[in-house]
Amino acid sequence: MRFVSTNSTRTHEYPSFYSLLSQLIITPCFFIFLLFPLSSISSFHVIFTFASTPTIAISKVEQDKEALALLTWKANLDNQTQVLLSSWFGRNSCHHWFGVACHRSGSVSDLNLQSCGLKGTLQHLNFSSLPNLLTLNLSNNSLHGTIPTNIGNISKLITILDLGSNHFTGVIPEQLGFLTSLRVLSLPSNNFRGSILPFIGNLKNLTILNLYENELSGSIPQEIGLLRSLNELDLGINSLIGPITPSIGNLRNLTTLYLFTNKLSGSIPQEIGLLRSLNYLALSFNNLTGPIPHSIGNLRNLTTLYLAANKLSGSIPQEIGLLRSLNELDLGINSLIGPITPSIGNLKNLTTLILHTNKLSGSIPQEIGLLRSLNYLVLSFNNLTGPIPHSIGNLRNLTTLYLAANKLSGSIPQEIGLLR
DSSP: OEEEOSSTTOEEEOOOHHHHHHHHSOOTTTTHHHHTTSTTHHHHHOOEEOOSSOOSOOOHHHHHHHHHHHHHHHHTSOHHHHHHTTTOOSSOTTSSOTTEEEETTSOEEEEEOTTSOOEEOSTTOOGGGOTTOOEEEOOSSEEEEOOOGGGGGSOTTOOEEEOOSSEEOSBOOGGGGGOTTOSEEEOOSSOOEEEOOGGGGGOTTOSEEEOOSSEEESOOOGGGGGOTTOSEEEOOSSOOEEOOOGGGGGOTTOOEEEOOSSEEEEEOOGGGGGOTTOSEEEOOSSEEEEOOOGGGGGOTTOOEEEOOSSEEOSOOOGGGGGOTTOSEEEOOSSOOEEOOOGGGGGOTTOSEEEOOSSEEEEEOOGGGGGOTTOSEEEOOSSEEEEOOOGGGGGOTTOOEEEOOSSEEOSOOOGGGGGOO
């Protein structure tokens, strides 16, 4: 997922478990155009999942029912997609059907058609006829329409539901709350609207919840705090409003929290400091106000902190210097005042420091010269005074240095010539 930094000369690539998901799940369309002419194409993609349930062979009637459900769906997709799924024929969906994996029992366990160019809807897929499905991955296709409410009838065993990067519309159906075994719910880059409903709190086994880049509105429900197994929460690039719910502090296993590019307001809750496993925290491009909480200093595993383009006020807390794992710090485009805390010199792993367009005052601290890993230093558009410190010459890895639109005085230090 791309995110534009407040430094307009570059973009940040937000790391995401969602981007790794495709490496963990088989992607059957990867070789399709190379292998399609071969009669054996689909056998390459069929695997058998030796899951603990079910292990007893299912009846012929049940097997026929699964095959009929998939064949009916295929028949209602566009012609090109039907050609793609030409291996889907007969009455045994576990017999060399492209993108289909099965339990030892002969029941369908996985339907994985990621990045296959599918066109059509889900309206004719009878979810209740797939009672042992563990994975449904239809991401990165051209599917459209709404998610049918009968998706709640899909297998109660399902652990991965990935419909990301399609053209789905409408609301996220509350019937998804019945799928209590889900570990991954990934619906990003669609056109979903409406609120995130409280049903989300039923999905207590979730480790990944990705809803970014939709048209979601309303507030973040407090029930999100019930998802105590969550590792990644990405709600970025929506139109969410209201405060960041303090219940988010319950998510002690969270490593990634992306809420950027919404319309969130209020202060950053002190409870954010309870998320001691966090690696990535991105709250940029909202309407957040008030100070940066001192509890931010508890996040000792943080590598990325983006709070840019809000309405934050007060000074930069000295506790920021406790974040010794930090690689990127962007506090640009806020209303921060006071000096740049000298404790920033503790951040020896920092490659990016962006503080531009605030109301910072005082001198540039000599400790800035301790940040020898820095590539980007952007302090423009503040009220900084005094000389450019000679220690700037220590920053031999610097590729970008912006100090414009301040009240700096004195001469340009000759050490600037060391920044080759």
